[in-house]
Amino acid sequence: MKWLALVLLTAYSVARAQAPLPGERGTTPGAGEEVPPDTVFVFASPRPLVNHAAAQVKRTSGGIAVLFSQSGFGMGVFYQHWVTDLLWASLELGISGARNSSEIESLYDPISGRLLVPGKINRLFIFPLTIGIGHRLFDESLSESLRPFVSAGVGPTLVVSTPYEYEFFQSWSYARGYVRFGSFVGVGLLFGPQSKSDASFNIRYYYIPFGGNGLESIQGQPIRTFGGVFLTLAIGF
Template structure:
């Protein structure tokens, strides 16, 4: 009886030994090396070899410009030339010279039926004017408007040379009797540069004030011109460099 009881206890102990030993061996953990830190950031950082935004937009821009003007005014057509130089951000200095005729607005040409010549009744002098002006040109709204359309305002002053030749002489021979005058004038204007790059196309409107002084200068008899200014429209072609 006792032997059977002892055998039963031994059987239970042996059974538990076989069950617990493999389990402890299988699930036991062995201490290894310390875990390495893991950086989940896998972003790549690229750096441009040059600034993406130029903090000084005029640093690499052309600083000079030169060109010719086609002019239209109350006196007719004319030509001119200009030169610009960069001063500061959106600010340029310039010099310009216009060459234009000057006349009264009511001058009318007639054709002589007998000679076929074109005449202007009561005309005394042929007049020519050469406004030479120095001034400043400021570009406007450059951060808002496209670079291909740049608006500007400008103003200037300088001498205006006026040439007078007698109308009753032949055109070229009349220069032998020419008279030369110098008067001071000013102007204000607005315009726009069209396009970009090195080519330059400009539309401009200027209003000149050029008083002659005294009794004025006659182009038509008894109708002297006292102010050689007025509205001048120009179309300019040039290049930046």
């Protein structure tokens, strides 16, 4: 009997040694049973892991733009406000020269020392002021770093004429202005994350009818419609 009691005692000891502790993986703690923590150290970040404020859309911004057209370089300023994550409204003012496509400075004037455009009688400039809207495209399928969009706008345009016979700055004393209504449509790309960048490149077509007999840059070749294709690089702040 002694050996049987010894065997039973040994089996009981082994079974007790294999029993899982409360809270161990694979066991369910009983009622009122305290589960020991995994570790005595608790790690926490001193700041939020995701900066939700930085991820928000930048709602308003202003900036400058550089314009390129067949008439040369131009400049502009703009202010825009995001109505939604995909739609914005803008107010823009630009300045650009306007001329016939055939104008070339090929005539040398020995008196003034200037190169002149044969037959040119006026320098022409346009100052379009437009209220526009833009809409982002393919927001769910393309990268945030390149965001295509379409835009359109309308507004008044000041067309200024200065006599070509005078030196550039002197000619502004004889400037004449005309206000006409114009519009534009365009497509382009926004660069960088929407929360950090307002840089964009777009192609626009401006339509600014002058009406009547037009306005002459070259004598006998009046311009009846101003505008045309513009390439615009804009940088916001």
